Amino acid sequence: MSPAASGRVRAAIAGVVAAAVALGGGELAAGLVGPESSPVLSVGAAAVDLSPRATTEFAISAFGSNDKLALLIGLLLVIAVAAGGLGLFSVRRRGVGVAGLAALGAVGAAAAVSRPGASLLAGVPSVVAAAAGIAALLLLLSRLPGSGAAVGTPAAVTPADAADIPAAAGEFERRRFVLAAGAAAGVAAIAAGAGSLIGGSRDVAQAREGLLVPAAATPSPLPGLADGAAGFPEVEGLSPLLTPNASFYRIDTALRVPQIDPVGWSLRIHGRVDRELLLTFNDLAGRDDVIEADITLACVSNEVGGPLAGSARWVGVPLARLLQEAGVEPGADQVLTRSVDGWTCATPTMDCLNTPNAMLALAMNGEPLPLEHGFPVRMIVPGLYGYVSATKWLVDMELTTFGVSDAYWVQRGWDAIAPIQTFSRIDVPQPGRTVSAGTATIAGVAHTGSEGISAVEVRIDDGAWAQARLAPSTSTQLWRQWYLPWEAEQGIHVLTVRAVDTKGRTQSGDRYPPYPNASSGWHSVRVVVG
Ligand SMILES: Nc1nc2c(c(=O)[nH]1)N[C@H]1C(S)=C(S)[C@@H](COP(=O)(O)O)O[C@H]1N2
Numbered sequence: 001m002s003p004a005a006s007g008r009v010r011a012a013i014a015g016v017v018a019a020a021v022a023l024g025g026g027e028l029a030a031g032l033v034g035p036e037s038s039p040v041l042s043v044g045a046a047a048v049d050l051s052p053r054a055t056t057e058f059a060i061s062a063f064g065s066n067d068k069l070a071l072l073i074g075l076l077l078v079i080a081v082a083a084g085g086l087g088l089f090s091v092r093r094r095g096v097g098v099a100g101l102a103a104l105g106a107v108g109a110a111a112a113v114s115r116p117g118a119s120l121l122a123g124v125p126s127v128v129a130a131a132a133g134i135a136a137l138l139l140l141l142s143r144l145p146g147s148g149a150a151v152g153t154p155a156a157v158t159p160a161d162a163a164d165i166p167a168a169a170g171e172f173e174r175r176r177f178v179l180a181a182g183a184a185a186g187v188a189a190i191a192a193g194a195g196s197l198i199g200g201s202r203d204v205a206q207a208r209e210g211l212l213v214p215a216a217a218t219p220s221p222l223p224g225l226a227d228g229a230a231g232f233p234e235v236e237g238l239s240p241l242l243t244p245n246a247s248f249y250r251i252d253t254a255l256r257v258p259q260i261d262p263v264g265w266s267l268r269i270h271g272r273v274d275r276e277l278l279l280t281f282n283d284l285a286g287r288d289d290v291i292e293a294d295i296t297l298a299c300v301s302n303e304v305g306g307p308l309a310g311s312a313r314w315v316g317v318p319l320a321r322l323l324q325e326a327g328v329e330p331g332a333d334q335v336l337t338r339s340v341d342g343w344t345c346a347t348p349t350m351d352c353l354n355t356p357n358a359m360l361a362l363a364m365n366g367e368p369l370p371l372e373h374g375f376p377v378r379m380i381v382p383g384l385y386g387y388v389s390a391t392k393w394l395v396d397m398e399l400t401t402f403g404v405s406d407a408y409w410v411q412r413g414w415d416a417i418a419p420i421q422t423f424s425r426i427d428v429p430q431p432g433r434t435v436s437a438g439t440a441t442i443a444g445v446a447h448t449g450s451e452g453i454s455a456v457e458v459r460i461d462d463g464a465w466a467q468a469r470l471a472p473s474t475s476t477q478l479w480r481q482w483y484l485p486w487e488a489e490q491g492i493h494v495l496t497v498r499a500v501d502t503k504g505r506t507q508s509g510d511r512y513p514p515y516p517n518a519s520s521g522w523h524s525v526r527v528v529v530g
């Protein structure tokens with residue numbers, strides 16, 4: 001590499017390392033101020049909230065629940081490229097780098113301060129980041145071979161002049177730069193690590209470990225739910241009746257899982273009510289009307305046959321009771337709930353009052369709510385899509401009206417009223433799998449928002465619809481497993497499923513994408529029988 005080219009590479013490295021020092025310093029400060037004030041997370045969170053609906057949807061379908069990781073990696077790449085450029089331009093004019101890093105800091109501060117519930121203090125880590133980055137950049141630039149500080153010539157000497165430096169001196173300066181850059185990068189990593197330790201989540205995770213799952217008032221009214229009961233065969237690959245927490249789908253806008261200590265947690269129920277309530281975690285967990293129910297939760301963004309639905313045994317306090325205690329004013333047709341991170345959700349008051357088992361959930365499948373699923377308290381209303389019913393990290397509940405307020409996804413064009421549409425899915429065989437000719441099994445799950453499933457029908461290629469066998473139903477609020485034995489003949493086959501609800505309505509075969517009120521269509525899989 002020519003001296004000029006290697007000078008440019010070093011200048012770019014100086015920029016990138018300076019940005020790393022900035023981010024490390026920002027994380028360290030955020031560890032002290034509060035994790036939500038992290039410059040990167042704040043900018044990422046602002047990007048999530050500002051991104052058009054289509055982008056968010058695309059991210060979910062392309063990356064699944066890794067959408068957040070992808071966003072953060074993308075953000076870091078953009079910062080790295082910008083910082084490398086700043087390093088290059090700063091060789092001749094330090095002011096460019098200083099101004100650029102200050103501008104990045106300003107963007108971070110603006111994003112952090114404008115997060116819901118943030119104070120001016122949230123901007124401090126971004127200011128610290130910019131200051132640390134500028135200091136690192138100036139230091140590294142002064143170590144560039146040919147820079148004024150290194151060879152005692154005026155600072156205007158550029159890397160292009162480095163060719164004039166005798167080889168030994170050049171090597172010495174190269175080492176000096178590499179050492180300084182390495183040290184700065186090390187400082188950045190240590191600062192970032194220390195920041196995440198200080199602001200870490202261990203306290204809340206530990207608090208969660210120490211909690212007991214409250215017992216339902218009446219001993220579990222639900223039948224045992226052993227898969228394969230009542231003559232229903234065990235089918236490998238079929239979704240279990242209850243989805244293990246670890247594999248339960250996760251959808252939310254939170255870049256960092258909110259950490260709420262149940263000890264300090266409280267929920268305010270206010271707005272158009274007769275008396276405001278302020279409830280602590282123990283107020284809820286210690287009640288004598290705790291219920292337990294098996295409920296399927298579904299995301300409106302689910303594609304036909306998609307994975308964004310799951311079933312769990314929830315334990316919680318009946319929502320209707322709490323609303324009655326607060327006294328809902330006539331006309332308050334909307335329950336507007338808010339998460340600690342500012343996400344909002346609007347649920348019809350009628351559904352909160354009248355849907356059996358609508359609850360503030362404290363436990364999921366025999367454990368306190370996992371942090372990712374809303375610890376310590378979330379809302380669950382059977383029959384409604386998650387974005388209008390299932391607020392995680394719940395901290396506020398306001399009785400208001402649909403005329404006055406729109407919640408997060410409704411502001412972005414999704415329907416305000418969103419009951420779960422009937423869906424059915426083939427889990428087995430998986431698409432593209434080769435099935436051995438002979439007796440095989442087709443199996444899956446089906447769910448309606450509230451009516452319950454009365455039949456599931458399967459069609460092979462263009463054949464007649466055959467009735468699948470249904471596993472016993474334990475609740476219309478829970479999905480239903482089904483299966484159909486199949487004499488598989490060699491060749492390529494397309495299997496299609498559709499469900500019928502207890503009102504006799506057959507699931508629609510019209511194909512629609514999820515936006516703005518859920519996908520529609522029959523799920524098909526193509527399999528090779530060999
Ligand atoms: N605080 C908060 N709660 C939220 C959301 C969110 O973005 N933030 N997403 C909702 C959506 S769209 C769905 S589908 C469900 C998903 O719940 P899960 O992640 O526990 O499966 O949570 C709902 N509750």
Ligand SMILES: [Mo]
Binds near residue numbers: 385386
């Ligand atoms: Mo969702």
